[in-house]
Amino acid sequence: MTSSLHPSPPSRPAPLHARLGQTLRHRILDGQYAPASRLPSERELIADFGLSRITVRKALDDLQQEGLITTVHGKGRFVAAPKAFQDLRELRGLAEALAPQGRQLRNRLLGAWIGPAPEGIAQRLGLAPGAAVGTIRRLRMLDGLPLSVETSHFPAAIAEALLQQDLAGRDVFRLLEDALGLALGQAELAIEATAADAELADALGLAAGAPLLRIERLTHDAQGRPIDFEHLHYRSDGFQIRLQIPRKAHAA
Amino acid sequence: MTSSLHPSPPSRPAPLHARLGQTLRHRILDGQYAPASRLPSERELIADFGLSRITVRKALDDLQQEGLITTVHGKGRFVAAPKAFQDLRELRGLAEALAPQGRQLRNRLLGAWIGPAPEGIAQRLGLAPGAAVGTIRRLRMLDGLPLSVETSHFPAAIAEALLQQDLAGRDVFRLLEDALGLALGQAELAIEATAADAELADALGLAAGAPLLRIERLTHDAQGRPIDFEHLHYRSDGFQIRLQIPRKAHAA
Secondary structure: OOOOOOOOOOOOOHHHHHHHHHHHHHHHHEEEEEEEEEOOHHHHHHHHHHOOHHHHHHHHHHHHHHHOOOEEOOOOOOOOOOOOEEOOOOOOHHHHHHHHOOEEEEEEEEEEEEEEOOOHHHHHOOOOOOOOEEEEEEEEEEEEEEEEEEEEEEEEEHHHHHHHOOOOOHHHEEEEEHOOOOOOOEEEEEHHHHHHHHHHHHOOOOOOOOEEEEEEEEEEEOOEEEEEEEEEEEEOOOEEEEEEEOOOOOOO | EEEOOOOOHHHHHHHHOHHHHHHHHHHHHHOEEEOEEEEEOOHHHHHHHHOOOHHHHHHHHHHHHHHOOOOOOOOOOEEEEEEEEEOOOOOOOOHHHHHHHOOOOOEEEEEEEEEEEEEEHHOOOOOOOOOEEEEEEEEEEEOHHHHHHHHEEEEEHHHHHOOOOOOOOOOOOHHHHOOOOOOEEEEEEEEEEEEEEEHHHHOOOOOOOOOOEEEEEEEEEOOOEEEEEEEEEEEEEOEEEEEEOOOOOOOO
């Protein structure tokens, strides 16, 4: 085993990009730049500090690497809000999960269509191959910035009833329960990482290939019938799952 | 609501890369190319089929996109094995979790060192800032291919005892229990996606920036003392987390 220590800090003055980074860091941490607010543009920083574009960009890249700022393509750089999280001990819609964190969730309907179910989707929903399935795709925005794209498949009658409801403001789970009168049972989840394809990247304001957290979720009603099969893709800088797990005794 | 159908398949003959892809797909699905076996090299495929490099590469890229093959940088392309998964209803080491799936896990020690704890790590382990902490970093290989890099921090005495044990063959959890006589309690997990930095990419045989599943796990002993603070980084094509969640009644 070796012992290792962090090297002692250099005594040279810090380079320009590091000094700009330090100034911006202080403004973020002391709240002068508020969470989820837009940072001054590169052009404004160049003018304000009299620095080159390359120096400004290096300082911003460092802050992004630290997780202090986030880029939304086509919109600019923003002060990162604390990462939203969802506790998985019980099944909740995202708005239900985030409300206690004081976070505001709004949804934008990206598309809705009804058509014959592809085999994989029919099978998970317990339908005959080719049976009519309704698909609803929504962009979920947290405090005004894109957080996730959710693509949900339902038996056609359920999808049609949901499309009469407030999909912009409410979780699907709550609509299924409150508006459609369905009792929800348990859900099976598979969680993995994936790279954003062009369509997801565009919706989420990311470069193609950016890492996403992907959740596949099959939700049953209280009688055990599958009613909602979803693929949820989250920006990796905006969201984490948290849970607690007990250790059970193992066989010796 | 719009209705949409998949367009009907074209009647033109499929392009060359699609026909090569179909041939290779059949060989993978009928077992002629076994799971986790190395595919013929690009050079061999070019020679065997009399096709250009660009055509061969396009066919292989398509198969990789489908998840049928996987690339390990510096080693070549392999038939993808079924994705390993871990059920999170109870706390298990990875080898414990994968053994029932008939999967073979081996570990390679990448590094071990003892030094003063950085503030964030000391705090999670309930130690004074600067207290001695031991860090053990292992590469976990599933059926011979890299799956994850695990970086684990322990109070120094526990790390020193672990380094006398079979870290190549056994889970840390089992060593803590069986060899060190510690009873494990519960763990807190945070799960997210991240992009591989140069060091992780190199260890896992990925390009830098590839998506990884990242788990931060703090494990306590049966008395509630934190004893093991870890960061686990999994290749996204090799692993998923599965779990079941009940729906509880919500407040109206």
